[in-house]
Amino acid sequence: MTYSKDFLEKLYWMMLRIRMCEESLVDPILKGEIKTPCHLYSGQEAVATGVGAALEQKDYVFGNHRSHGHYLAKGGDMTAMIAEIYGKEAGCSRGRGGSMHLISPENGVMGIVPIVSGTISLALGSALSIKIKKEDKVTVSFFGDGATGEGVLYESLNFASLKKLPIIFACENNLYSTHLPINEIRTNRNIFNIANPFEIETYRVDGNNVLEVYETAQKAVESCRSGKGPVFIEFLTYRFRGHVGPDDNIQGTHTDIRPKDEIEAWLKKDPLTQFKKYLIENNISTEIDFEQIQNKVEAEVNAANDFAKNSPKPNKEDLCKYVFK
Amino acid sequence: MCSNNRKLNFGLAINEAIRQMMETDDTVFLIGQGVKSPWYVGNTCNGLVEQFGEERVIDTPVSENAITGAAVGASIAGMKAIVVHPRVDFVLYAFDPIVNQAANWHYMNGGKSSAPVVFWLIVNRGGEQAAQHSQALHSMFAHVPGLKVVAPSTPYDAKGLMVSSIMEENPVVFIDDRWLYRSQDAVPEEMYQIPIGKGIVRNEGNAATLVSFSYMALESQKAVDELKEQGIDVEFIDLRTIKPLDTEIIYNSVKKTGKLIIADGSWKTGSVAGEISALVVENIFEYLKAPIKRVCLPDAPAPASESIESVYYKTKDDIIKAIKEIL
Ligand SMILES: Cc1ncc(C[n+]2csc(CCOP(=O)(O)OP(=O)(O)O)c2C)c(N)n1
Ligand SMILES: [Mg+2]
Numbered sequence: 001m002t003y004s005k006d007f008l009e010k011l012y013w014m015m016l017r018i019r020m021c022e023e024s025l026v027d028p029i030l031k032g033e034i035k036t037p038c039h040l041y042s043g044q045e046a047v048a049t050g051v052g053a054a055l056e057q058k059d060y061v062f063g064n065h066r067s068h069g070h071y072l073a074k075g076g077d078m079t080a081m082i083a084e085i086y087g088k089e090a091g092c093s094r095g096r097g098g099s100m101h102l103i104s105p106e107n108g109v110m111g112i113v114p115i116v117s118g119t120i121s122l123a124l125g126s127a128l129s130i131k132i133k134k135e136d137k138v139t140v141s142f143f144g145d146g147a148t149g150e151g152v153l154y155e156s157l158n159f160a161s162l163k164k165l166p167i168i169f170a171c172e173n174n175l176y177s178t179h180l181p182i183n184e185i186r187t188n189r190n191i192f193n194i195a196n197p198f199e200i201e202t203y204r205v206d207g208n209n210v211l212e213v214y215e216t217a218q219k220a221v222e223s224c225r226s227g228k229g230p231v232f233i234e235f236l237t238y239r240f241r242g243h244v245g246p247d248d249n250i251q252g253t254h255t256d257i258r259p260k261d262e263i264e265a266w267l268k269k270d271p272l273t274q275f276k277k278y279l280i281e282n283n284i285s286t287e288i289d290f291e292q293i294q295n296k297v298e299a300e301v302n303a304a305n306d307f308a309k310n311s312p313k314p315n316k317e318d319l320c321k322y323v324f325k
Numbered sequence: 326m327c328s329n330n331r332k333l334n335f336g337l338a339i340n341e342a343i344r345q346m347m348e349t350d351d352t353v354f355l356i357g358q359g360v361k362s363p364w365y366v367g368n369t370c371n372g373l374v375e376q377f378g379e380e381r382v383i384d385t386p387v388s389e390n391a392i393t394g395a396a397v398g399a400s401i402a403g404m405k406a407i408v409v410h411p412r413v414d415f416v417l418y419a420f421d422p423i424v425n426q427a428a429n430w431h432y433m434n435g436g437k438s439s440a441p442v443v444f445w446l447i448v449n450r451g452g453e454q455a456a457q458h459s460q461a462l463h464s465m466f467a468h469v470p471g472l473k474v475v476a477p478s479t480p481y482d483a484k485g486l487m488v489s490s491i492m493e494e495n496p497v498v499f500i501d502d503r504w505l506y507r508s509q510d511a512v513p514e515e516m517y518q519i520p521i522g523k524g525i526v527r528n529e530g531n532a533a534t535l536v537s538f539s540y541m542a543l544e545s546q547k548a549v550d551e552l553k554e555q556g557i558d559v560e561f562i563d564l565r566t567i568k569p570l571d572t573e574i575i576y577n578s579v580k581k582t583g584k585l586i587i588a589d590g591s592w593k594t595g596s597v598a599g600e601i602s603a604l605v606v607e608n609i610f611e612y613l614k615a616p617i618k619r620v621c622l623p624d625a626p627a628p629a630s631e632s633i634e635s636v637y638y639k640t641k642d643d644i645i646k647a648i649k650e651i652l
Binding site: 035036037084087088089093095096097098100101113114115116117118146147148149150151152177178179180184185186243248313314315316318319320323 | 358359361364365384386387388389390391414415418452453454455457458623624625626628630631632633636637
């Protein structure tokens with residue numbers, strides 16, 4: 001496959017936006033300026049970016065607790081996200097939801113929640129609605145390796161297959177579910193195989209390789225659009241930060257049990273560094289191009305943070321606003 | 326009441342109850358998410374895996390429905406399971422084994438089988454965690470026949486009620502709150518029980534009756550102390566158990582004071598506070614000298630932003646205000 005310089009640089013730009021956005025939250029979290037629990041997406045940018053690039057604005061995405069990247073890659077506004085994280089009225093959920101409840105219906109970001117597997121069946125329902133309404137849309141359900149413990153995933157796989165629903169089950173396997181490494185939550189590490197008994201087309205890809213992610217997602221989207229039913233994709237990736245917050249030193253206890261050499265090995269597989277190298281080695285982009293992208297993203301992230309910090313919080317009188325429509 | 330003055334915090338009091346019960350009874354085991362991680366369950370599980378091994382202290386995948394069901398099933402088969410959920414919110418995946426199965430088991434099987442399991446559920450709120458990480462759902466469990474529901478507020482009661490819950494022959498929902506984990510209290514080293522279904526008068530007074538439980542009992546105590554300085558003596562009852570309710574202790578006090586304020590850490594509609602109000606009106610209406618006051622959460626999900634989160638949760642000030650309105 002050959003891609004235009006513009007397309008490839010857009011992928012890089014999106015990954016960098018996610019990375020710099022996440023990293024811009026680190027300091028305020030440590031200082032206590034951000035209180036809502038943030039599950040940072042740093043390290044996994046290639047997944048959201050590659051999948052997002054295969055989707056159109058009209059398509060649907062549902063996410064989980066670690067969804068800042070999904071939101072941005074699907075077109076969610078960065079300023080509204082950071083304002084939400086700061087608990088501001090201008091936030092995408094008007095300060096009611098925080099980091100774990102981002103939404104942007106106009107961009108197809110349909111729902112993000114921290115209940116593990118909580119949106120899988122909702123994503124299923126959105127795919128059902130696409131089918132009933134005969135729309136030309138696709139739904140992506142993002143969840144982690146930890147979500148494979150919940151029964152609702154298997155119930156949803158079965159129903160999606162039975163009704164040939166246009167849904168992509170996107171499992172980001174970052175090898176950990178909070179404090180538990182994958183071998184402590186399942187005997188078989190090959191998550192993509194769970195789709196087989198349901199006769200769902202399934203793939204495993206390098207989740208740190210944005211082009212590989214994009215190409216597989218593209219295939220899955222086409223398959224869904226042509227009415228062939230659901231697709232399962234397992235993305236192998238790794239989070240660079242703690243389960244929640246910058247590191248896992250939470251409430252005075254160090255709970256990150258990940259081995260140092262494992263972390264270092266994955267840092268070498270940084271999706272941004274790898275893709276940058278690819279773009280340089282293939283004479284697609286120059287250092288000047290990267291500098292421009294970097295400056296652009298930096299300006300956006302700074303402006304979004306400035307806006308978020310300076311905008312007002314919800315009024316106390318509005319506590320019960322939005323309970324009902 | 327205490328045989329020595331050793332102080333223990335709330336989490337370690339629960340820890341000691343579980344350890345002592347596991348030492349005395351081989352059929353007791355602990356299962357749930359995070360029993361290996363202080364991030365999940367505070368210090369409540371300190372040293373348990375080390376002492377009893379991974380066969381009796383079982384950390385689990387994220388599978389609330391199956392794991393809760395497994396605890397119920399193990400209890401039907403003769404084990405004493407304590408299944409812990411580090412957040413009550415996650416338990417909504419496990420309503421079937423709790424409500425359909427465990428709660429009904431003894432009755433629908435004509436008393437021939439029972440499910441003496443402890444559902445230990447931790448409320449974990451505040452900190453801008455928002456709607457799905459802040460809920461206090463004790464009233465929902467209290468609604469269900471066949472479940473006993475305990476909600477201690479002190480380390481002393483936490484230990485005694487955990488012991489009683491494990492010894493209980495019926496399913497028990499043991500609800501606590503991460504906001505309680507910092508509190509300290511004298512806790513005897515030996516094993517002891519606090520009877521399920523018995524409240525306690527924490528302060529005697531004639532001005533009004535204040536009834537509370539779990540975290541709101543701490544706010545209530547603060548309110549009572551502050552009012553005492555103003556010369557107002559409020560009778561304060563910490564229920565400790567919300568199902569079955571200790572109606573006697575409530576009625577006796579309301580008969581004396583004629584005024585009732587209830588502080589309940591969950592939503593107002595369908596609350597334990599509502600149930601207590603109904604019971605008092607139904608049974609000792611003639612003693613009431615003023616409308617009953619309920620200090621509860623507004624009927625709204627927990628917000629994220631601190632600006633509205635801070636008015637969402639009720640404090641001693643809300644309790645004092647409610648009391649003064651009917652004095
Ligand atoms: C129903 C439910 N149970 C437990 C939790 C606590 N919890 C939050 S994230 C998480 C693990 C998620 O692991 P994974 O799905 O692999 O996502 P990752 O954090 O690795 O991105 C758990 C158990 C929860 N939020 N919801
Ligand atoms: Mg994971």
